[in-house]
Amino acid sequence: MLDMMHSFLQDAPQLIFQIFLLYRSPGIITGKEDATVLTTTVQIWKILLGVFAMSWSLVSYQDELRRSVPDKQQLSCCATTTCLLWRASMLASRIITIGSFSAILHPNQDPRSVYLLRWTDSQGNIVIAYPIVTVCVLAAHWLIMTAWIYAQKTTFCAQGDNSTHPVLEFLYNCVIGFVHVFCYINVKDTPSRKRMVFFYAFCLIENSAMIAIWYVQMVVYPESIRVVIVFTVEVLWVIGVCSVIGYYAFLHPDHTSIIHQSNSASWRQ
Numbered sequence: 001m002l003d004m005m006h007s008f009l010q011d012a013p014q015l016i017f018q019i020f021l022l023y024r025s026p027g028i029i030t031g032k033e034d035a036t037v038l039t040t041t042v043q044i045w046k047i048l049l050g051v052f053a054m055s056w057s058l059v060s061y062q063d064e065l066r067r068s069v070p071d072k073q074q075l076s077c078c079a080t081t082t083c084l085l086w087r088a089s090m091l092a093s094r095i096i097t098i099g100s101f102s103a104i105l106h107p108n109q110d111p112r113s114v115y116l117l118r119w120t121d122s123q124g125n126i127v128i129a130y131p132i133v134t135v136c137v138l139a140a141h142w143l144i145m146t147a148w149i150y151a152q153k154t155t156f157c158a159q160g161d162n163s164t165h166p167v168l169e170f171l172y173n174c175v176i177g178f179v180h181v182f183c184y185i186n187v188k189d190t191p192s193r194k195r196m197v198f199f200y201a202f203c204l205i206e207n208s209a210m211i212a213i214w215y216v217q218m219v220v221y222p223e224s225i226r227v228v229i230v231f232t233v234e235v236l237w238v239i240g241v242c243s244v245i246g247y248y249a250f251l252h253p254d255h256t257s258i259i260h261q262s263n264s265a266s267w268r269q
Helices: 002-023 026-030 037-067 077-102 130-151 166-179 193-217 223-251 255-260
Strands: none
Touching (some): 002 037, 002 166, 037 077, 077 130, 077 223, 130 166, 130 193, 193 223
């Protein structure tokens, strides 16, 4: 749990910022700027490694939860690989969307302009500060997720004598709410199908709206590049959905009972 939280609190903001910096140097992507192939490759490689590290922390968390329960069958190699694909696809889609949206540039705006609350283009016109808009969108998402998790009445900080710690539980909800800005984690030992549908539908709508705005506004890039980015975001999301369906339908250690008895799904995945 601590390793997973550390991974998200540290790696997720850094990955978004790295994507933001790539967009702020348009020549790196379009090939019109003096940047070595090695520099670009290292930046992209670091982003891929970050996504893999976050995905692996989620898969490890699932595996450790199962190990903590006696007589729980462990994940097979195929199940672990599918879980990793599920997590990596969803995280990559989400992070690309957020990083792209935050880097939206006005046609007459200097990519290296000072990042203030109010920006002006080369003609002195005020333009939208999309990094500030992104922070507001993510803050609203975090508040909604935290309230949603709090409403589920988690008991992560409960002691063996059933005593509760409301303050610690609330802090836990806040941290998990931040994780839910990027991916879903089941925090209750109850059926999770409806919660997963709600979360992924919510993120699909949010991702699609953000990447659509990016596509329309980011005219400083060729249309071919914008189409590829939008296609990548949506395809990664579809791959993630197919992976999670395949995992629970065929590879989950308890997949038979999950299919025939919807109330048998557990948070100890």
